[in-house]
Amino acid sequence: KQEVTQIPAALSVPEGENLVLNCSFTDSAIYNLQWFRQDPGKGLTSLLLIQSSQREQTSGRLNASLDKSSGRSTLYIAASQPGDSATYLCAVINTGGFKTIFGAGTRLFVKA
């Protein structure tokens, strides 16, 4: 059974700092992995999607990496801004069954 864990659960950093959010999964037979952000009371916004054959994806100040063999993904945020404050969620889709399993999220607060 696939389990997705995100560490840390919460993070508070000063503006301008570079930071890394971690996601680990127990079953390496994944179809893809997707990072989302969620603002309070809102839906999810897709940030980056990494297919199982890829190692990383980049979009602006965001970079996500994937290491299937170790069951890990990281989301790197460069030069953090107060507007980055949100909950960041990692989700994997398994090749068997194609169900989407979410981690519990990392709540990020960037102080001005």
Add this chain to the structure above:
Amino acid sequence: KAGVTQTPRYLIKTRGQQVTLSCSPISGHRSVSWYQQTPGQGLQFLFEYFSETQRNKGNFPGRFSGRQFSNSRSEMNVSTLELGDSALYLCASSQADRTDQYFGAGTRLSVL
């Protein structure tokens, strides 16, 4: 291009009632997935529909059901509501091959 639209945004029901939530996917998207989000359990997969057929199902009781219409719009129904069904219900759409999932703003259901 319009995003994923969920209606209604808020609902208040009492125990024992039933409720129907609606989701209109992005034009051209044929897959619609439903999720339940609660503070205690996080985001949990309910089911996925593709071309009017349920393709995947999570571990929820039979009180939770859904359907998809020929125009890809989907509805989710919960019968005999319980207090524990209070949650944010999110819908996501994607193209046929499980690429990027795009989420709606959600329907917040409160069961009294």
